[in-house]
Amino acid sequence: MRCPYCRHADSRVVDSREADDGQLIRRRRSCPECGKRFTTVEEAVLAVVKRSGVTEPFSRTKIIGGVRKACQGRPVDEDSIALLAQKVEETVRAKGAAELPSHEVGLAILGPLRDLDEVAYLRFASVYRSFDSLADFEREIETLRAAARAREGAAAGAGATEPAGVGAAGAAAGRTT
Numbered sequence: 001m002r003c004p005y006c007r008h009a010d011s012r013v014v015d016s017r018e019a020d021d022g023q024l025i026r027r028r029r030s031c032p033e034c035g036k037r038f039t040t041v042e043e044a045v046l047a048v049v050k051r052s053g054v055t056e057p058f059s060r061t062k063i064i065g066g067v068r069k070a071c072q073g074r075p076v077d078e079d080s081i082a083l084l085a086q087k088v089e090e091t092v093r094a095k096g097a098a099e100l101p102s103h104e105v106g107l108a109i110l111g112p113l114r115d116l117d118e119v120a121y122l123r124f125a126s127v128y129r130s131f132d133s134l135a136d137f138e139r140e141i142e143t144l145r146a147a148a149r150a151r152e153g154a155a156a157g158a159g160a161t162e163p164a165g166v167g168a169a170g171a172a173a174g175r176t177t
C-alpha cells in the first residue's frame with residue numbers, strides 16, 4: 001500500500017489486530033522511504049441487493065443522504081443523522097451476512113428515524129412502503145399515536161400514586177369512542 005505521506009509505492013505491516021469482535025482488522029504500517037507510520041482498516045464489503053437484482057456496496061453516505069432528505073426543514077442536526085446512519089450500519093452488519101436485500105436496510109432505518117423525528121419518519125415510510133393513499137398515512141399515524149399513548153401510559157404507571165394515570169386512561173378511552 002502506498003504511503004500517504006510521501007507517496008512511496010510500498011509500505012510494511014508492523015502490526016495487525018482484530019477490532020470490533022473480529023469484524024475488522026487494523027494494520028499498523030511503516031513506510032521504508034520516510035519512516036512514517038499509518039493505520040489501515042480492512043473489513044468485508046457488505047453487499048446490498050436492490051430489488052432489480054443489482055448489487056452495490058453498503059454505503060453509510062447513501063443512508064445519510066436519504067435520511068437528510070426526509071429530515072428537510074425538521075429540527076434535526078447533522079450529528080443526529082450521522083449517528084442514526086452509524087446505528088443502521090451496526091444493525092445490518094450485526095446480521096453477519098455478506099449481502100442483504102435493500103429493503104432490510106430500509107427497515108433498519110425506520111426504527112431509529114421514528115425515535116428521531118416522527119414527521120421525517122412518515123416521509124421516509126411513505127416512500128419506503130410506497131404509500132399510495134391517505135388511508136396508508138392514517139394507519140401509520142394511528143400506529144404512531146398508539147405507541148405514544150403506550151409510552152404515556154407506561155410513564156403514568158411508573159409515576160404510580162396520582163390520579164394522573166386515571167386521567168390519561170380516561171382521555172385515551174375518550175379518544176377511542
Ligand SMILES: [Zn+2]
Nearest residue numbers: 003006031034
Ligand atoms: Zn513515506
